[in-house]
Amino acid sequence: MFLKLATQSLLNRRGSVLLTVVAMTVGIFVLLGVEQIRHQAKDSFANTVSGVDLIVGARTGSLNLLLYSVFRIGAPTNNISWQSYQEIAGSPNVAWAIPISLGDSHKGYRVVGTTGEFFEHFSYGRQRKLGFTSGKPFASMFDVVLGAEVAAKLGYGIGDSLVLAHGLASTSFSLHEDSPFTVSGVLAPTGTPVDQTLHVRLAGIEAIHAGWPQGGTARRETGKADELAERDPESITAAMLGLESRMATFQVQRAINNYPKEPLLAILPGVALSELWQMMGLLEDTLRLISVLVLAAAVAGLSAMLLASIRERGNEIQLLRVIGAPPAFLFLLIQLEALLISTISMVLGAALLALCTANVADFIAYRFGLQLTPFTLSQSTLYMLVFVVLLTVIAAAIPSLHAYRNAKLSARH
Amino acid sequence: MAIELRDVRFAYAEAPDKPVLDIPHWSVPRGEQVFLHGPSGTGKSTLLNVISGLLPATQGEVLVMGQALNALSTRQRDRFRANHIGYVFQQFNLIPYLDAVDNVQLASHFSNQRQSAPSREEITGLLSTLKLTAADWEMPTGRLSIGQQQRVAIARALINQPELLIADEPTSSLDQVNRDNFMAVLLSMAEQSGITLLFVSHDMSLSGFFKRVDAMTELGAREAAH
Structure with a gap:
């Protein structure tokens, strides 16, 4: 029932939810994509020469x-x-x-x-x-x-x-x-x-x-x-x-x-290669920072969307309170909605990246001399996704707390 | 007693010196159907919120079905409300994007009054009794007519088999025909199940449906007539 309420509520606001999903998907796509390219650029770089002592x-x-x-x-x-x-x-x-x-x-x-x-x-x-x-x-x-x-x-x-x-x-x-x-x-x-x-x-x-x-x-x-x-x-x-x-x-x-x-x-080529890569560390960090900022912007959008929805759902919150929903239920409901959006976005973002790496790998290898292997769920990707979930929970805490407080104060006039 | 108020005062935190409610004593026996009327601004909604435990009384004792609400925690009051009190409002009775069956089911979700969740058959049976056809069960309630919505609201209020049903201006959005329909259904269902009904409205023309009629303005001044 809880899940049904959350999904139906999102479907009911599918316009703004869809836009939020798009923003989140792009954010996650960039985050995972940069990580993928960074990782493989490093590999590709280190793989430029091997077997030479x-x-x-x-x-x-x-x-x-x-x-x-x-x-x-x-x-x-x-x-x-x-x-x-x-x-x-x-x-x-x-x-x-x-x-x-x-x-x-x-x-x-x-x-x-x-x-x-x-x-x-x-x-x-x-x-x-x-x-x-x-x-x-x-x-x-x-x-x-x-x-x-x-x-x-x-x-x-x-x-x-x-x-x-x-x-x-x-x-x-x-x-x-x-x-x-x-x-x-x-x-x-x-x-x-x-x-x-x-x-x-x-x-x-x-x-x-x-x-x-x-x-x-x-x-x-x-x-x-x-x-x-x-x-x-x-x-x-x-x-x-x-x-x-x-x-x-x-x-x-x-x-x-x-x-x-x-x-x-x-x-020793290996040693010199890693020295060279270290010099590129700044670029690497910059790329990472940018991808995190893109994601943060998307998550802030999610938070704003949910916050606006709380305002227009005053009656709904009041009603849930009257039929016995505790304020914590409202908090969790909003969190669940946020997590549903970010889960859908993660799946879409990863799928989009997989599709892209599978299709443009040849082009990138040809154009930039960078060998991309198709996207797979690696351990570092999983950490990234856990990071996205944490970020979502933190960002959704604002509208969730808002709903919680509304619920606590709610009294029909 | 289904409802008993003793020396109840309520004031909002913003204006502690101006009590919205000041009721020395008022009670409703179990199974009675009471019409409570009064112009808006006389504290009707506040009174209902106090009785349902959404607002704690600033002072005095509120007993519902013999249970002193002051003695319960917020969480316990939420649970108590889900178990014992059904509510029908003027509007916004339903989650507009859920269908009728889900709306009724949601109400039972927060109650532990029943051994098991009501079956779909039980819910649709109840909806049929309220003259809602199968076509209306599965569309988002936001798309139903106001009259239909109010009848779904009765089903939602009754699904947990409450002892007390509070109706707060439930007919104000309805036309004459729908209003009479609604009143007939509400009163007969309350009677059948022996539910105490507290019906609040500013519309005196409804008072004919009730044996006991109380005026909001008089609650503060006198002992209850019964």
Whole structure:
């Protein structure tokens, strides 16, 4: 009877109740959505690189090294010599090494010079290896393997040829026009910066720069690239290392940091990633604050709606009192109405989020490189919902107390 | 005695010096049907609120069915009212968004007078007796005519088998035909169940339905006639 009275009462005021439900649903949707994105951005972020034990570069800040080697953000301060790389890669604790050479771009997408080891050892997420949607790793000097986004956005397929630009600007005036590259493979989407990268062989990078004055942008003077013999580069930008045993990580790191022949820096990607994420903490908190405020506004609306309803339900309250309802019944009735509204809103908000994440996941992965998994009820979501319930109870206490007091004072005139 | 007032005074907190009620002694025996009349502003509604326990008397003793209301807590008075007193008002007798059956059931919800909740058959039987057809049972009472609503109100007031039925201007919103209908039904049902009826109105033309007629203005001045 109690529940029936509350539901019928809400149905009777379905106009204002519906609007309140809409506001609450939006509030809960934003709250859960932000939490979901925050959580997954963090995961996705931490999943950008895995299986790599150390990243080695010229001595700089560890965040800087991480940003340019993994996220392709910013510019390296210096290179490391091929000799040092060879020595480190050859040391007994190192199982594999991936050299990385940056500096060229194609229509705003960065080009990475590397070796076949990259496709073999680089992994992201939970130790997931790179996969090919089509084609195969580069074989010849002028083969290029495209990240998923590059291929999709620029409309390249296997066998297409493209020209790299010197430097990183999206419109570069110094193109390596005389040495076009042929697409040999397209990688599967990863939701990491790999999607936005073109991968070529180190030798290819060397070849197109042969004859270019160091650091200059002047036209090359001699020779045709494809006539050049394959040769080792003089230097690379950074290297990723896999170790024989994790136990050796710090030992190898120390050895590299104290490398006598040139100043080098080795970082643990996991540690640097979490440092970077901490810097984003403020943004995270801001997002959270905004979502809580949106919800608070919705709950305040709920409270106002119920308070207004109490005013117009004076006769009803009086009647309930006359037939023997104690004031506490009125208090609980209003609380129940509030909880019904917030429960409906929670279900709708969660359903809406589930629907959205299921439908726009591909778009978000493609557009923002963020892998969204469909919405599920996690423990933190449950805490959020408990928080919503508490907030509702607190906000509904105002109209409920009002009803209680009305009931206590009620005497028909 | 169904109702007995002894030296009852009542004043609202805002005006403690101006008692709305000042009744030395007034009583109604069980089973009697009393018509209490008086112009508005003479404290009729206040008196009814005091008798039903919604307002505690400032002073004096109020006994309903032999129970001194002053001796009960607020909670106990609420329960006592649900168990022993039925109420019919001029209007707003029903929760407008519930249907007739639910309205009647709601009244029984707060009472522990009965062993079990009234069955649907019992309620619809009562509604039929009050000349409400099946079509009227399940529509929100807000959509019924005033005459129909007042008859549902009688059913709601009687479902807990109260000993005392208080009717506060129940016919004021009704036209002549509906009024006579209503009075006939109310009085016959009260008589059948032996319920004490306290009927309050400013409309003297109704006094013909009653054997005992009291004037509100005289309550304060004299001992009750009986």
